[in-house]
Amino acid sequence: MPEALSYFEAALPHIDYFLPNDEQVIGWTGASSVEDGCRRLLDRGAQCAVVTAGPNPTVVATEYGITEVPAFTVDVVNTTGCGDVFSAGFLRGVSLGMDPAAAARLGNATAAQVAQGLGSDFGDYDLDVVKRFSSSHTAREVR
Numbered sequence: 001m002p003e004a005l006s007y008f009e010a011a012l013p014h015i016d017y018f019l020p021n022d023e024q025v026i027g028w029t030g031a032s033s034v035e036d037g038c039r040r041l042l043d044r045g046a047q048c049a050v051v052t053a054g055p056n057p058t059v060v061a062t063e064y065g066i067t068e069v070p071a072f073t074v075d076v077v078n079t080t081g082c083g084d085v086f087s088a089g090f091l092r093g094v095s096l097g098m099d100p101a102a103a104a105r106l107g108n109a110t111a112a113q114v115a116q117g118l119g120s121d122f123g124d125y126d127l128d129v130v131k132r133f134s135s136s137h138t139a140r141e142v143r
Contacts (some may be wrong), residue, residue: 004028005044015046017094019087022053034059035066049099052086052111054079058104069104072112072133082111089130109134 005028012018018041022034033038038049038061051059055076057068089110093103109130 009044012041015045016047017090017100018046018049019090020049020051021083022051022056022059025049025051037060038066050090050104050107052083052099052107058086058108060100060104062100067101069101069108071108074112076114077114077117079115084116085114086111092127105134106130 015088021027025031025034025041029037029040031040034051034053038051038059041049042061042063047062049059049061051061054057055071057070060067060069088107090107092098092110097108098106107135108119110125113125113130113133
């Protein structure tokens, strides 16, 4: 529903990292692809759009271009909370000085950890656990 964008469009120039999912971007912008939707968000002032898409690559869009960050190959049990923990992992990466693509990889690794259990309450994760997972698991290109 593209008219929904009008409700928050004025805030976009004040947002450093906008973290929606693929369905939201396409619905809000009326775009035919995530990449086009990201361009529309950037045109309206967003500094960086980081768009998750389930098992598909995360799209990171900035004024410098669009990068796809592959998801990790895991046996999915439950995806409850994966979007929230992606955001937490991404923002932790940013707080550590990572560029948006590297922070998205950390976010994807965090979400992959959660997807292997019974939602966001499964397991106990800290930065070292997620970094070890990220370095020892293969990310895959889907698109």
